[in-house]
Amino acid sequence: MDDMYREIILDHYKNPSYKGELDPCDLSFEDENPLCGDHLKIFLRVNENGIVTDARFNGHGCAISQASADLVVESIIGKNVEDLKKMTKEDVLDLLGFEDLGPVRLKCALLSLKVLKGGIYGVKDAEE
């Protein structure tokens, strides 16, 4: 499992590009992984066409969950909110450069996707 901590993971963990908060923001969502106490909040700015113009994440967690959050947030800027709903577990693993992860660490990697989707669907429901 040594290769779990490759440069890409360590770089995004130690020097995240998108860690912080957006104030004001159009959407913000948060959730946690109760088993390990990881906490993640994602902030989005969305224009009138539904395009994500800026995004940040904040929170605490292991290298995998934090690197995943940085990469996921980076990848969604410029995308339509509707398209974010189509993001899959495989997309996140691709961003991280993993073919697969054990069931425990998969939860760490997917926390950012969980927060993102939970937030978008929650907002959508509220609008409807």
Place this chain on the structure above:
Amino acid sequence: MSLSNILQDFPILNQIDKNGKRLCFLDSAATSQKPETVIEAMNHYYRTINANIHRGIYQIAEEATDAYEKSRKKIQKFIHAGSASEIIFTRNTTESINLVANTWGRKNLQKGDLVILSEMEHHANLIPWQILATNQGINLEFIPVLENGLLNLTEYKRLLGLQPKIVCVSGMSNVLGTVPPIKQMAVDAHKAGALFLVDGAQMAPHMKVDVQDIDADFFAFSAHKMLGPTGIGILYGKEALLESMPPFLGGGDMISKVYLRSFTTNDLPYKFEAGTPAIAEAIGFGAAIDYLNQVGMDAISKHEMEITRYAIQKLQKVPGLKIIGPTDGFRGSAVSFTLDYAHPHDVAQILDSEFICVRAGHHCAMPLHTRFSVPATTRASFYLYNTLDEVDRLITGLEKVHHLFG
């Protein structure tokens, strides 16, 4: 028996990984490894005397019953209980405490009654009382944990003034390693008119236990943390108390006479042992007690204290490492810590690549982690089969973590 050649008795600990490293198991606070004699005792039961106990008239059923009851007597002697009828077989510590909450608690606690716990309790000694608080309206108060990991005994004295009905505390914290002065705490509780329950899950494996000397009203512990199998634990209770308590689970073996609409309960300890118990596991537990006695609990305590002192001294030199819990004085062998540059999951993962097993998380003590304002810790815990060399391997592993993350 000398502690130096103990390793050969534990088959699992002689495993070598693909890099030629021997398994370094530093998670005995979660569960301990089992010596060959324990595994063999259970095998022997299944291979030669497997039969249900307390009813068969045939030879092997008698042998199975005899082996099961012999284990009970070994456990009685091990914790210095006055009588074997005070030793109730349960599934584990959790079930033992639930038994007390559900029988003694339901009968004796009314709305507004106070139960004292501590901030460092394992969830097993917290949730059963929370359930009673919800269902019966009892109040819970908590002995605070000081910054150095010890209990605030001044506050304990004040809480005793509120006339609690029972005090329930851990005899050794599974996170901090703290060993509270339970003998004195029991004296104080009794003076205040309260009963005293000890969660002995961490204490019983690591030091000599004398329930009569402690004057504990209840003492709960699990076999699997003390070289025995999973699925079997003990509730010790003073005989008069156990006699006065209503039964817990209903079914076979716990009855004396059964009618269509009523029943009478069996004598102690069977009154609290409904259904076919974990027979092989009880026999395995007896073998574990034999093994511990052979090594000697004093020798085990001394060995662990030596390793723990060495580990604390070495750990404190790791950059950015903070130990949560007492760093001097008599303490248990569970050592929890944080690294300010690495998350416990990453620490555990990197140590795993060195074939070192440690625990990462909240160790079933979430409120205690909240108390110390940390979401999670990494915990190394030691037992009789651990060595100073393994502490060195842990430190080398942590240096690797520092190299990657620091």
